[in-house]
Amino acid sequence: MGSAFSSGSGSPDAVVLELRGITKVFPGVRANDHVDLLVRRGEVHCLLGENGAGKSTLMNVLAGIYMPDEGSIRIDGREVSISCPRDAIDLGVGMVHQHSSLIPDFTVLENLMLGRGEGWRLSTGRAQDGLKRLTTTLGVAVDPGAETGQLSLGQQQQVEIIKALWQGSRILILDEPTSMLTPKGIEDLERVLRQLKQQGLAVIFITHKLREAFAIGDRVSVLRQGRLQGTIDRETMKAASATEMQRLVVELMFPGEAETLAHVAELSDLSELGGGGRAATAGEPLLELHEVVVAGQRGEIGIVEAISLTIHAGEVLGVAGVDGNGQRPLAEAIVGQRPLAGGDVRLAGTSLRRLGIGARQRRGLRYVTDDRLGEGIVGSMSVALNLVSKRIGTAPFWVHGRTRPEVIAAHAEELVREYSVATPSIHTPAGSLSGGNIQKVIVARELSLDPKVVVFNKPTYGLDVKTTAAVRARIRGLVDGGAAGALLISTDLEELLALSDRVAVLSRGRLMGIVRNGPGAEQEIGALMIGGEHGE
């Protein structure tokens, strides 16, 4: 191991990694189609593309998770074959996966030692030394004895980076590393990346966010539908203005559609959105949370402590916070999927404490879950049945216990048309639809039949840009009439700023504060999120 960063030979700009014609086909999907990629040492190379563009597949090929069907990989000019993660590690390729691959009930040290042991006995001392050296180099602080699951997501990521470096990685792949981080966590990550570049590492940074690619990358490669659309090199990036860059990339990501997509929140400038502000006139209070307490289930950290909130008619109340800070328990307690340990939830003045999920649903309290496949739909049942699955046994779809297929079908046809769900027919099993269309089915079901308050939990997570725009339009459309309200839980700050009237910040199950959307809201929210992370 010797030095933490054995950076190989060659000039500072030497090409360390060369992918040629990488093709990977899954049943029905060409995830990578003859992709070429060059990565030099000492650079952060951003891989940009929508969800499903093939970024993660390409990197998983490099990390030995998938075998490519075609193409070759060269490292330091030598052709290599990577058939398992071990090969990748031995060749100096380290990957930090999108979802933490640390073991939550292992200590930091145990996680580091995994797969690094030599001989029979665990060598705790050596791991401790290695950890100390790397934390010093990167300028981060990590407690070696801490249980990893208790660390913040930002710290977990630092541990993963340290782990990759300790394995002797010279090419470090970060898969959507900022998706779970607070603004402070992202700052720390950027600092660590600068350190890594100086040490001569090559970093491949996967993201679907334009702003991030500009801010962090030295070069940007754009993938679309499994193909490499082009690479913007360092010189161009330096010379071009922000708007020019944006146009350049949008043209690569969505050829021919740049014009029509100009309005999509994710692609437009943040300051315009935040500054826009929303109608400050709030209607009647619709949903009131009074000191809501939710007890944690086993192994679940994110419990909810004494949260009071009010959602008014015509209002979107955003809930910001890093994933796992109590968002899901809060949402489930509101809609009745989880018992309240204390406090009360009132819908239009009536206490819901004693009402079950069905009763709340019929009163107009709806839930768009973030677990779409798990609890959102029954995959093997038809689209039509999924559209009424929360109304089983009730009129007009069921009368005296008898199903009325023609009423259900008519209802489904109408919703499929209205929400432009792309499905072969209403009898198609919902599970065979694409993720975006499944979400459309769920949104259609929850927004139909007179909704009063809809709880959206990460409603656009993992969706493509167009579906995202459609879902966001539905959320605003729901409340803009002034009759309904929405609670929008999201980990995407841009989304919250684009849609919410007010944003509540949740951290470790506590309400840190509520910010009215407008100029400066982003900074305020960021500050509240950091406050929560430090104030254990």
Add this chain to the structure above:
Amino acid sequence: MDSIFTADFFAAVLSGAILAGMPLLLAALGETISEQAGLLDIGLEGTMLLGAYAGFVVTNWTGSYWVGFLAAIAAGIAVSLLMVVFCVRMGRDQIVVGIAILLSMEGLTSLLHAAQFGQSYPRLDAVPAVPIPGLSEIPVVGPSLFTQPLIVYIGVALVFVVAGLLSRTNLGLDIRAAGRTPVALDNAGVDVMKIRTVAALCTGALAGLGGGYLAIVTAGIFVPFMTGGLGFIAIVIAMLGRGRPVWVLIGSLLFGVALSVATALQLAGINVPTDVVQMLPFVTVIVALALFARQSYLPAALAQPFVRGRR
């Protein structure tokens, strides 16, 4: 009532607890290793049965119970190869495969026994006990606790071997990782299948030895279906032990006491129907589960097959 709780009664209960608890201890230690690696070996009882049969036949044939124990271990490993092939390699459902193993081993051992011995049940010679000098002279408990066959001391030593393996070695770390987050282990460049295979084979060896002990030491005889639910009690003990072998030892002795009290009460001639007394071990299981099951801990990836890069 007072009359039956004599020193003799306690001595009988204690020696009986070890006699009855040992097969549980060995099998539960094995199950602990599997569970930590993410394999739920429901077929444990079947493994014990084949171990018991092989141990008995080989001891009967060679006259050496040491060779019998080795045969029991080999039989256990052979059964666990089924787990390896179907569950670890092919990723089949562990519950289904486990039940299949249990049923087929019950059938196989009954068939082999009937074909070989018919209706006769030959007895093995008692395995000689080895007193530990000094300790065995303690009044009352000494002779019963510290005068045991050598294999008992080996079994207790195995508790600490397994404890050390799990907590102090690279293999132990890999095993625990395989049961919690196999993806992390795979990403760290360790072959998850290899680790789970090793774990399954260890389980087979220990459960086979436990079965062998049951036939050679506890009973001195082989009777079809002689394990009578011990394998399942061992699974419960392993779950309640939460991956800590010392707790597995304590749990096994507790159940051993329950099993031997049943025998001792009958010997003491207490006026309780035998059926009620024989329920005791199983009542103990139910009570233990009702009291402690909330604290039972199962590794996150238990009973989940691992396939790299599955989407």
